[in-house]
Amino acid sequence: MRQLLALLVSLLMFRARSLFSLSSRRHGSSTARFSSATSTIGQADKGGGSDGMVNFYTVSEEEFKVIMKAWKQPSFRVGQVRQWVYDKGVLNFDEMKDLPLALRQQLSQSFRIGSLHLASEQISKDGTKKRAYELHDKQLIESVLMPYDDGRFTACISSQAGCAMGCVFCATGQMGFFRQLTSSEIFEQAQMFSAELRAKGQRLSNIVMMGMGEPLANYENVMEAVRRLNTELGIGHRHITISTVGLTPRIRKLADENAQVGLAVSLHQVNDEKRSALMPVNARYPIPELLDACRYYVAKTNRRITFEWALIRGETDTPLTAHELGKLLRGLLCHVNVIPLNPTKGFGGKPTPKAGVDEFCKILGEYGISATPRTRRGIDIDAGCGQLSTELKRKQKKSVATLEEEQGALASGASGRGNGDGDGDGDGDDEEEGDDVPLPVSLDVAKERERVFSVCDKS
Ligand code: SAH
Ligand code: SF4
DSSP states (O other), X not given: OHHHHHHHHHHHHHHHHHHHHOSSOOSSSXXXXXXXXXXXXXXXXXXXXXXXXXXXXXXXXXXXXXXXXXXXXXXXXXXXXXXXXXISOOSOGGGOTTSOHHHHHHHHHHEESOSOEEEEEEEOTTSOEEEEEEXXXXXXXXEEEEEOTTSOEEEEOOSEEEOSXXXXXXXXXXXXXXXXXXXXXXXXXXXXXXXXXXXXXXXXXXXXXXXXXXGGGGHHHHHHHHHHHHHHHOOOGGGEEXXXXXXXXXXXXXXXXXXXXXXXXXXXXXXXXHHHHHOTXXXXXXXXXXXXXXXXXXXXXXXXXXXXXXXXXXXXXXXXXHHHHHHHHTTSSEEEEEEEOOOBTTBOOOBOOHXXXXXXXXXXXXXXXXEEEOOOXXXXXXXXXXHHHHHHXXXXXXXXXXXXXXXXXXXXTTTOOSSOOSOOOOSSOXXXXXXXXXXXXXXXXXXXXXXXXXXXXXX
C-alpha cells in the first residue's frame, strides 16, 4: 500500500511538473503526448472530487502500464482493465470479474472511474437521449445522444458550465457562466454514451461540441478532449465538429494547427447591427472579420465550413435576409445548417414554420450555397442546450432553500447559524454545514467575456 501511494504521488508530481514546464503542446513526441494527456490530470484531480482518488479517465494507457508494472501485474492486465472501462463501460472495479480480487481492491482504493453523476435523463420519441450530469461542485452540464436511421450515433457534448457569450436566444447564455470544464469532464460525456453503445454492439460515430458553452473559449481542454476522443474512443477528427460563436483569433489558431476537426460557425444574422443585438460577441469580432477568419480557415485546411443559422420568425427568416446571406457567403466553401429557433424562456422570438424554412434554403440554393434544414431532435424533451439544466438549477435552488428552512427551524432557539457568512440572502450561496457544496454562482459575464476576448487576441 505504501508503495502504491508513493507511486501515485510521484506520478502526480511528474504530471504537475509536466503541466508547468510544457509551454507549447503538440501531439507528436511521446513526451509531449504524455504531458498533454496528463496536463488535465492536475485540473481533473483537483476538481474531480474530494475523495483524493485519481480519476481513471485521466490516466493514459502509458501511465497505466507504468502503474501496473510497479504493482507487478502481468502486462495483459492493462488491456483487460482498459477494456472493461472503455469497451464495457463499467463504473466499478468490482464488476471486473476476470481480475483477481486483490487487484480489484487495489484499483478501487486508488482510482475512481469518472466524475460525472447522472442527475437526469430524458428519452425522446425519436430516440434522442438527453442527460444532465451534476459535477463534484454541483455544476450542471448537458449532453445529448442522437441516433440516426443509418445506424450512426452523434453525441452533442458541453465544453463549459454555462456560457459567457450572452447570445440572447440561448438558454445556456441566459443562465450565465460558471466555469470551464476540464478535458476529462468533456471527454467523459462522450465516453458514457460510447460505452453504453459498445455494450450493445453499436458505436458512437460522431461528436458535436454544440452543448453548453463556447468550445473555443476553453481551447486547450477542448483540444485535449478531442485528442482523447480520437485515441481512446477511436472517433476520427473528421467526425468531430466544434461549433463556435465566432472567436476569430481562435478560428485562425485552429486553422494554423490544421486540426482536422469540423468547424461550425454560428452566424444567425447578416449585418453587424442586427447580429450584435443577438450576439454580443459581434461587437468585438464583427461579420467582415469573422468571414475573413472563415476564409483563412478554408484556405488553410481545405475544409468546408458549416454555418449555423437559427430561423427566428420575422427576424432572421425573411426572403430578403436569405438573399443577403446568399450574397454574403457566395463563393465560400460552406454549407448552411438552418434550424428553426428553439423557444427559450428568456427570449420572445418564435420559430419559423416549415414552409418558411424550405423557402429560406431554396433561396440560398440560388446562390450556389447548399443549405439543409436541421431536424430538431428531441423536441418533446426540450433538447435545446441549456434547457434541462435551467430546470434542474431551479430544483437545486428550491431544495437548498427547503434545506435551509429545515436547518433554520432546527437551529432556532439553539446556537443559530454556526458558520454562516452573514449575507443571509437565502439564495443558497452560503457555505453549508458538513459535506454540502454551495450552489455555483455565475461570474460576471460581461467581465468574463472581456477576459476571453483579450486572451483570444493574445493567442
Ligand atoms: N457556443 C457554441 C456552441 C454551443 S451552441 C456556438 O454558439 O456555436 C450550439 C448551437 O445552438 C449554436 O449554433 C447556437 O447558436 C445554437 N442555439 C443556441 N440556442 C438556440 C436556440 N434557442 N434555438 C436555435 N439554436 C440555438
Ligand atoms: Fe454560448 Fe453558444 Fe449559447 Fe451563444 S449560443 S450563449 S456562444 S452556448
